[in-house]
Amino acid sequence: MTEPLATVLASAFHANGEGAPAWRDVPxxxxxxxxARGRTPDVDDEPPGEDDPALRVxxxxxxxxxxxxxxxxxxxxxxxLDRDAVGLFVATDVVDPxxxxxxxxxxxxxxxxxxxxxxxxxAGGFRSLxxxxxxxxxxxxxxxxxxxxxxVRGENAVFGSEADAGVRALLxxxxxxQEGHARAALVGATAPRAGAFAEARAYVEGWPADxxxxxxxxxxxxxxxxxxxxxxxxxxxxxxxGHGTGDDATAWEDVIxxxxxxxxxxxxxxxxxxxxxxxxEALGALGMASIERRDLEAGVGxxxxxxxxxxxxxxxxxPGNEPAGAHLLLVRGPNGGRGALVLExx
Amino acid sequence: MSAxxxxxADGVPPVDxxxxxxxxxxxxxxVVVTGMGMVSSLGPDVETTFERAARAESGIRRLTRFDPTGxxxxxxxxxxxxxxxxxxxxxxxxxxxxxxxxxAARQAGAYHLAQPITDRRRVAVVMGGHxxxxxxxxxxxxxxxxxxxxxxxxxxxxxxMRYDRHQGLRRSPDTAPLLLARQIDAxxxxxxxxxxxxxxxxxxxxGLRLIRDDRADLVVVGGAEPLLYYTYVVGFALLxxxxxxxxxxxTASRPFDRKRSGFVIAEGAGVLVLERLDGAKARGRxxxxxxxxxxxxxxxxxxxxxxxxxxxxxxxxxGAMRDAAVHAEDIGYVNAHGTSTAMNDPIxxxxxxxxxxxxxxxxxxxxxxxxxxxxxxxxxxxEAILTFEGMRRGVxxxxxxxxxxxxxxxxxxxxxxxxxxxxxxxLSNSFGFxxxxxxxxxxxxx
Numbered sequence: 001m002t003e004p005l006a007t008v009l010a011s012a013f014h015a016n017g018e019g020a021p022a023w024r025d026v027p028x029x030x031x032x033x034x035x036a037r038g039r040t041p042d043v044d045d046e047p048p049g050e051d052d053p054a055l056r057v058x059x060x061x062x063x064x065x066x067x068x069x070x071x072x073x074x075x076x077x078x079x080x081l082d083r084d085a086v087g088l089f090v091a092t093d094v095v096d097p098x099x100x101x102x103x104x105x106x107x108x109x110x111x112x113x114x115x116x117x118x119x120x121x122x123a124g125g126f127r128s129l130x131x132x133x134x135x136x137x138x139x140x141x142x143x144x145x146x147x148x149x150x151x152v153r154g155e156n157a158v159f160g161s162e163a164d165a166g167v168r169a170l171l172x173x174x175x176x177x178q179e180g181h182a183r184a185a186l187v188g189a190t191a192p193r194a195g196a197f198a199e200a201r202a203y204v205e206g207w208p209a210d211x212x213x214x215x216x217x218x219x220x221x222x223x224x225x226x227x228x229x230x231x232x233x234x235x236x237x238x239x240x241x242g243h244g245t246g247d248d249a250t251a252w253e254d255v256i257x258x259x260x261x262x263x264x265x266x267x268x269x270x271x272x273x274x275x276x277x278x279x280x281e282a283l284g285a286l287g288m289a290s291i292e293r294r295d296l297e298a299g300v301g302x303x304x305x306x307x308x309x310x311x312x313x314x315x316x317x318x319p320g321n322e323p324a325g326a327h328l329l330l331v332r333g334p335n336g337g338r339g340a341l342v343l344e345x346x
Numbered sequence: 347m348s349a350x351x352x353x354x355a356d357g358v359p360p361v362d363x364x365x366x367x368x369x370x371x372x373x374x375x376x377v378v379v380t381g382m383g384m385v386s387s388l389g390p391d392v393e394t395t396f397e398r399a400a401r402a403e404s405g406i407r408r409l410t411r412f413d414p415t416g417x418x419x420x421x422x423x424x425x426x427x428x429x430x431x432x433x434x435x436x437x438x439x440x441x442x443x444x445x446x447x448x449x450a451a452r453q454a455g456a457y458h459l460a461q462p463i464t465d466r467r468r469v470a471v472v473m474g475g476h477x478x479x480x481x482x483x484x485x486x487x488x489x490x491x492x493x494x495x496x497x498x499x500x501x502x503x504x505x506x507m508r509y510d511r512h513q514g515l516r517r518s519p520d521t522a523p524l525l526l527a528r529q530i531d532a533x534x535x536x537x538x539x540x541x542x543x544x545x546x547x548x549x550x551x552x553g554l555r556l557i558r559d560d561r562a563d564l565v566v567v568g569g570a571e572p573l574l575y576y577t578y579v580v581g582f583a584l585l586x587x588x589x590x591x592x593x594x595x596x597t598a599s600r601p602f603d604r605k606r607s608g609f610v611i612a613e614g615a616g617v618l619v620l621e622r623l624d625g626a627k628a629r630g631r632x633x634x635x636x637x638x639x640x641x642x643x644x645x646x647x648x649x650x651x652x653x654x655x656x657x658x659x660x661x662x663x664x665g666a667m668r669d670a671a672v673h674a675e676d677i678g679y680v681n682a683h684g685t686s687t688a689m690n691d692p693i694x695x696x697x698x699x700x701x702x703x704x705x706x707x708x709x710x711x712x713x714x715x716x717x718x719x720x721x722x723x724x725x726x727x728x729e730a731i732l733t734f735e736g737m738r739r740g741v742x743x744x745x746x747x748x749x750x751x752x753x754x755x756x757x758x759x760x761x762x763x764x765x766x767x768x769x770x771x772x773l774s775n776s777f778g779f780x781x782x783x784x785x786x787x788x789x790x791x792x
Binding site: 083084088092094097102103106107114115116118119121122126129131132133134135137138139140141143144145147148150151152153154155156157158159160161162164165168171172175179200201202203240241242243244251254258333334335336337 | 485
């Protein structure tokens, strides 16, 4: 195996929302998350006051993101580093408005047929929109607010917007550390899929109505760790992202082969991946059918961009409980984007 | 942060920026541009856009895609999508974001330039942009199925055939870059960057890193942004970021001018093909320019305002110069972010004065947005292309509408008319909503 690009120094997660498969509902196997190394920061779920622009801009997903990034920032000692040398890499989903944010304006601007009347909107309907609401719809603005809160000023990027985006954020952060551009890098991701508009968007695209969308945010702090790394330490060896249609086994083979070869060709002891037929076919074609396979999403719901970070947080929160060696982490988004990470559990 | 790098105030050695030394960089580490394509409010390609910009023409006009009557800002840098690519109209999944990106990518030669790369996993796509705008009618249709308790009646919504089945995919920033990756058979990393106004510049910077870090041999980079739909325009208008005072559309965007009052939103796309220099030579490619360096930073100051001393902007500019190992006296031109907002222009000017020091007053600085408007996630890519084209032609594009500079803007902004000016190295700035900053150091690549 190659030397790691970066090692997880701290991890955190947060789950939120009624009706969502929160972490408290996951199988007992994941229980140590609640008490072990991974942090579960408190998040104020109350709607922000009119006079609190920071919370207004963050929105529910941003508040979760801020909480988990703040937790790893503190736990990993990033606050003691030069602020210009701490990177911030985040994966975010499409930002959907909260119904309460816009419905009053839409209703106040409706014509007799229920359509939208521009004249009514500018005659007064628009006053129901908070002035900062449009800003909060930009994918990166919550990240900017987190950077302010943590005073982190180093390299940064925000990636959209499906499961593979989390892999992208992790890899770019790891490379930033490995290349010396950042001393340490915060990586966060959210699954902001709560709310009527998000549910409507997912539902009409085929998401089953009886299968709740996952909710939550995860974060890790990446840095360097001297060898030998402590038992249970989780490092990123290599990875890649790719794409293909949902039933495309070849696309899975491409990303798996590429990631493993970049990592020096280790044989994984565990594969963390969704249980889809095309992946099963690809693993069989690569001679990896017998390797243990786990599916985080079966337990916690689809976490979108946060899926890959959730697996890292699980591994990091259970030092010594996971088999040592290479772990292969695979994710796929609904538009066919795929991500593969090769991890080392010391 | 000192001018030359992180101070290492935590007692540990500072980041070793010096080990990235382009002077000692072999051809395998040098990243050149071999293709460029563009769609802008000034024209459907690079040549038309550059030539019209060199004549200081404006692409800003009253909006036609919807009736803007009643909006506080009824102008923008609009593109006629129907005129772009009649054989390949918009499709339901990719929408106008994909239409713009595909058109610019074809012009850039992305489809054929990537063909000789036999290991398709070494071809990557990095693209700035935020997907298609959520449409008003989709909100309205969904709103009909939310009851007074806030519960959504999904099955009833799903039966309503007026609700657009593909709007979720169209809105996703991933979709257009992934469609491009599929069409050119790029099986390497696909990185959609969503860093607001800095996204296009960050996409080029990340593409540079992919090649330098030996993660790719060829990267299609840039940005695409189809912004001039109702929801986006209203959103920016409500923010108060758009200009509200203008005598005519053509005179509304006036960066660095005393009478500026906000930016003019625009749409567009810019695509560049980046390759390792040794690969470009081996394939006999014409080198159109070189990406010498990249710097990025976060303001970490205030969500609605840039840092008043331009701390983040300065860090990004110096980061790009340091990455490129160039000095202030090497810089021949700066393509400014230059939004025409009250806050950006003097702060960017101050950051440039600090970064360029004694030579700042002698370096031409101009804003393409004075003519094209602000294409948000595509702006950085469009402006980088115009910067390369300016170096190739020995021309610096002007800042239109700069009649009387703000007294806090003390640089040479090339007012009104383009200037013949041979230059080999330039900077291109992008500073985003939320405080994300990016700067590219670009070379003529001769």
